[in-house]
Amino acid sequence: MIRLFLLVFTFTIPIPYFTLAQSQEIHHNVKAAFIRNGDLWLKINEEEKQITKGSNIHSPQWSYDGKLLLYEKEVPSTVMQNGIQNELWIYQVKSNEHKKIFYDGVNPLWAPNKNILSFQSGGILNVSDLKQFYNVALGVHGYTWLPDGSGFIAASQAQLRPDGWTKPIIYKIQLQNDYKDVHFFENATPIFTVPNEVGVDKEKIMSITLSDFRFSPSHKWISFIISPTASLAMDRNILSILSSNGEKFKELDEVITYGIGKPQWAPTKDVLAYIAGGGRIVFGFKNKTLTVSDIAPNSKTLTPSKYAELAFTWVDDKTIISSRIHEAEWSNDQQTHPDPSLYAINITENKQANITNPPKDLGDYDPMYIPALHKLVWLRGKSISDKHRDVWIGEPNGKHSEEWIRNVENIEIYGALN
Numbered sequence: 001m002i003r004l005f006l007l008v009f010t011f012t013i014p015i016p017y018f019t020l021a022q023s024q025e026i027h028h029n030v031k032a033a034f035i036r037n038g039d040l041w042l043k044i045n046e047e048e049k050q051i052t053k054g055s056n057i058h059s060p061q062w063s064y065d066g067k068l069l070l071y072e073k074e075v076p077s078t079v080m081q082n083g084i085q086n087e088l089w090i091y092q093v094k095s096n097e098h099k100k101i102f103y104d105g106v107n108p109l110w111a112p113n114k115n116i117l118s119f120q121s122g123g124i125l126n127v128s129d130l131k132q133f134y135n136v137a138l139g140v141h142g143y144t145w146l147p148d149g150s151g152f153i154a155a156s157q158a159q160l161r162p163d164g165w166t167k168p169i170i171y172k173i174q175l176q177n178d179y180k181d182v183h184f185f186e187n188a189t190p191i192f193t194v195p196n197e198v199g200v201d202k203e204k205i206m207s208i209t210l211s212d213f214r215f216s217p218s219h220k221w222i223s224f225i226i227s228p229t230a231s232l233a234m235d236r237n238i239l240s241i242l243s244s245n246g247e248k249f250k251e252l253d254e255v256i257t258y259g260i261g262k263p264q265w266a267p268t269k270d271v272l273a274y275i276a277g278g279g280r281i282v283f284g285f286k287n288k289t290l291t292v293s294d295i296a297p298n299s300k301t302l303t304p305s306k307y308a309e310l311a312f313t314w315v316d317d318k319t320i321i322s323s324r325i326h327e328a329e330w331s332n333d334q335q336t337h338p339d340p341s342l343y344a345i346n347i348t349e350n351k352q353a354n355i356t357n358p359p360k361d362l363g364d365y366d367p368m369y370i371p372a373l374h375k376l377v378w379l380r381g382k383s384i385s386d387k388h389r390d391v392w393i394g395e396p397n398g399k400h401s402e403e404w405i406r407n408v409e410n411i412e413i414y415g416a417l418n
Contacts, residue, residue, distance in 0.1 A: 030373060033060040033069050034391070034411040040071050042093070043405055051091055051098075058410075063110045066414045068092055068130075070101075070108055070117065078103070088119055090130060101128050107142075111149040118145065118152070125154060127179055134179035137188055141168075142224065144213035151175045153222060154188070155210035158196075168194045168210050168226075170246065191246030198226050198238045198251050205236050212262060216270040220244055221295060223263055223272055225255065236278045239263055241297065252293055254278045259384065260288060261311030261323075267371070267417065269317045270295050275309050281384065285338055286327040290320070292347055302345055302352075310340055310384065313369045313376075313417050315396050320345045321355070321367045321376060334383040339363035342378060344397060355398030365389065368416040369396065377404070377413055 032043045033051075040051040040060060056074040063069070069091040077083030085104040091097070105119035105126070117128045118136075125140040126133045136152070143154035151174040159166045170192045176182060197204040205228040213224045222242045227233040239252045255263070255274060259281040263274035271294050277287035288308040293299035303309055303324070312322040322345060325338040340363040342356040356364045358380055367378040376396050380403075381389030387409045394401025405411070 030370065030375070030377075030393070031062070031066055031414040032391075032405070032411055033062065033071075033413075034405060035060070035409040036407050037409075040069075040091070042069075044093075048405070059108075060412045061108065061110055062412060062414045063115050064113055065115070067094065068115055070110065072108070088117075090117070099130065101130065102126070102133060109143075109145060112145055112147060113149045116149070118143070125152065125173075127175070129179070134182060135184070136175065136179070136182055137171075137173050138184055141209050142211040142213060144215070146172075147215050147219045151187075153213050155194075155213075155224075157210075158206070158208045165196060165206065165208070167196055168207055170194065170210065170242065192242055192249060194226060194249075198240065200238065200251055200253055203236075203254070205232065205238060209233075211257070214263065214265060215244070216265050216272070216295075217268050218270050221270055223265065225257060225263075226251075227257070234258065234280050235283075239274055239276075241272065241295070250297055252297060252299070253291060256280060260309070261313075261366070262418075264312070264314055264417070266314055266317045271317065273312060273314065273320060275312070276301070277308075282330050284327075284329045285325050286329075290322050290345070292320075300347075302347065302350075304352075311366050313367045315344075315369050315376075318346055318348045319396070320347060321369065321396065323363075323365050323367055323378070325363070334385065335361065337363075337383050340365060342367055342376075342398060353397075356401065364392070366410075368411075368413055368418050370413060370416050372415050376401075377411070377416065379408065379411070 034041050038056050040057045042049045057071050059072045061070040071089050073087040074084050077085045088101040088105045088108055090099045105121045108119040124135055125137040127136055139156050140154045141157035143152050154173050155168055155170045158168050169190050171188045171190050173188045194207045198207050207226050209227045211225050226238045237255050239255045242249050253276040260275045265272055273292045276289050276291045285308050289301045289303040290309045291299050291301050306327050307324055308327050310323040312320050322343050323340045324343050325340040328338045342364045343352055344355050345352045358364050362380055365379045369376055377393050379389040380392050388407050390403050391405040391408050392401055393404040
């Protein structure tokens with residue numbers, strides 16, 4: 001892999017923005033779901049509304065049309081003493097109705113073009129038309145919808161046998177119009193077998209599980225993360241790309257999957273951005289560099305020396321907003337953690353500009369860009385582990401920013417890039 005390490009300086013980036021009057025007028029068009037003190041809330045038309053009470057809610061997801069909201073609820077297990085199960089629920093915004101979809105499911109995903117929900121349970125991939133659910137495939141670990149909603153890209157997990165580990169296999173699974181008429185093994189076509197070991201340079205990891213499948217804008221490529229056993233995966237995973245026909249495969253870089261932003265494709269070009277570097281955050285705020293790679297694949301690092309990245313969002317095909325910190329060692333004292341601010345990065349001209357300046361002892365985290373509104377949203381809080389942060393909204397260059405929602409654990413905004 002060719003890697004171009006660039007020395008980057010701070011410049012002023014001419015990102016267009018609206019007038020203050022326009023900024024104030026369009027807030028009412030933002031539709032947000034967020035978690036506050038373990039419960040689900042909505043903010044629509046500048047009105048906050050509590051949706052659940054006394055629950056342990058997490059991971060809200062908007063349907064493709066914004067009419068339905070999926071959320072997950074942790075409840076005591078009905079089959080395992082002192083255990084926890086993860087219920088899947090749907091909230092209908094217009095009618096204010098809640099409906100439980102499944103009693104114990106994981107990895108739910110909305111279809112990209114219809115109100116159909118997929119999820120896993122015990123290695124079984126299921127789909128739900130919100131009236132009932134149907135088994136689609138067995139032995140699935142990681143998966144994502146095909147861009148047209150006609151089926152899935154899914155992967156098996158490597159298994160340990162007396163003669164060693166098997167290899168993970170990536171499949172294409174086609175759905176039938178009638179979900180009842182499912183032939184488990186006939187609808188799954190293998191398109192690629194992952195090598196037993198993968199890596200960059202001379203460093204290798206075992207290929208055990210595959211996750212975070214994402215199609216490029218042209219739908220010709222799929223990015224995904226290859227992980228070793230669970231304990232090792234905290235520190236080392238390999239980001240890879242595969243052509244959608246399974247003919248071309250490339251390992252890109254070493255990444256972690258907890259505590260930092262996930263890889264993201266540019267809005268309309270097959271360019272992948274990600275935060276490279278192994279080692280969990282508790283080993284230090286360091287070795288986390290924002291990198292972009294095209295399909296060649298050539299890659300370039302955008303993080304200056306003595307800095308590290310926590311999360312980012314694309315604004316357009318040449319502009320990225322990143323949450324960046326000064327490198328520092330980890331401490332259990334949150335007050336000593338470095339406080340990030342947001343930077344706008346022009347990846348074609350290698351120009352960068354600091355666009356937010358949070359007050360002392362506060363940092364700006366998790367930027368999200370909303371294309372339809374030309375707005376940037378981010379969380380401002382005391383530390384990376386703070387569960388009571390405030391949501392800020394402003395122009396893509398940081399101008400006209402203001403506090404929007406207080407006391408938020410995480411937020412899902414309809415139409416945001418993340």
